[in-house]
Amino acid sequence: MNLQINDKTYQVEADGETPLLWVLRDELGLTGTKYGCGLAQCGACSVMVDGAVTRSCVTPIDGLAGRKITTIEAIETDTVGKRVVAAWIKHQVPQCGYCQSGQVMAATALLKQTAHPSDEEIMSAMVNLCRCGTYNAIRAAVHDLSGAQSAQIAASAGLPAQGSGHPAGKTTVAAAIALAGIGAIGAIGATTHDKIRDGEER
Numbered sequence: 544m545n546l547q548i549n550d551k552t553y554q555v556e557a558d559g560e561t562p563l564l565w566v567l568r569d570e571l572g573l574t575g576t577k578y579g580c581g582l583a584q585c586g587a588c589s590v591m592v593d594g595a596v597t598r599s600c601v602t603p604i605d606g607l608a609g610r611k612i613t614t615i616e617a618i619e620t621d622t623v624g625k626r627v628v629a630a631w632i633k634h635q636v637p638q639c640g641y642c643q644s645g646q647v648m649a650a651t652a653l654l655k656q657t658a659h660p661s662d663e664e665i666m667s668a669m670v671n672l673c674r675c676g677t678y679n680a681i682r683a684a685v686h687d688l689s690g691a692q693s694a695q696i697a698a699s700a701g702l703p704a705q706g707s708g709h710p711a712g713k714t715t716v717a718a719a720i721a722l723a724g725i726g727a728i729g730a731i732g733a734t735t736h737d738k739i740r741d742g743e744e745r
Contacts, residue, residue, distance in 0.1 A: 546607055548573070549617035559605030563597075564588045566604055567614060575615035575644050579672070586671025589645035590614050596652035596668075615644035624651045630684040638675035645671050650685050659689045 546553050548571070557566050567573040567590070576599055579587030583598035590599045591613040618624035627650045630636075637643045646669070653660055653668040660668070665685050673681070 544604065544608055546604060546612060547610065548612045549614060550620075555604065557604060560603045562600050563590065563602045563604050563607060563612070564599040567599065573614050573616055577641055577644060579642065579645075584672070585642070586645045586649060587642045589648040589671065591648055591652050594652065594655055596649050613648075615648060618647060618651060621651065621655075623655050626688055627651045627654065627684075630688050634680050634684040634687065636677050636680040636684055638677055642671060642673050642675075643677075646673065646677075646681055650681070650688070653685070654688055660685070662686075665689070 544555050544557075544559065546555055546566070548567070553571055555566050555570055557570055564576060564578060567576050568578070576590055577587040578600060579585035581600050583601040586598065588598055588600040589596050591597065592602070592607065593611050594613075613621070613624075619628055624647070627647050631643065631647060636646070649669055649671055653665070657664055665682060669678075669681055669685060
């Protein structure tokens with residue numbers, strides 16, 4: 544069977560019922576696409592098939608002949624994909640990075656279909672799981688790409704938006720988070736101290 548992957552034709556020997564993920568990783572050595580759950584739930588295995596995001600862990604190859612498959616290895620050859628990768632770097636999205644190839648594929652598919660998605664459309668499309676909890680950074684990056692610059696999100700929190708032109712935007716956000724944490728720790732410490740003191744007085 545011949546598969547069209549990243550604008551190249553590959554002849555594969557796997558059985559037609561084999562999930563695309565295993566052909567990519569085991570037969571073709573394209574290991575950027577990850578195995579997560581094997582149940583099409585987490586999205587780590589996401590690729591694009593004819594421009595639509597697809598869970599490769601449950602997609603048998605017998606239905607893919609003649610279709611255009613794109614994996615993370617070639618995402619920067621796509622103009623939208625290249626912008627997505629740049630935004631991921633700008634917003635420092637990855638932590639462990641394991642799920643991020645699937646996240647980038649999902650974002651690219653969304654933006655190729657809808658150049659200026661609404662917040663609801665972003666929330667609906669970006670459903671891949673991330674155990675590191677990078678959801679806020681992912682959302683900010685996609686808003687940035689859609690032209691929203693996440694200004695509305697920052698404004699709702701009373702903080703300057705990243706990229707809004709305010710030179711202290713990122714610093715202010717970081718400082719606000721840090722101060723909130725310090726304040727919470729201080730409050731806990733004060734409460735604990737009062738309880739200990741009350742116990743001693745008794």
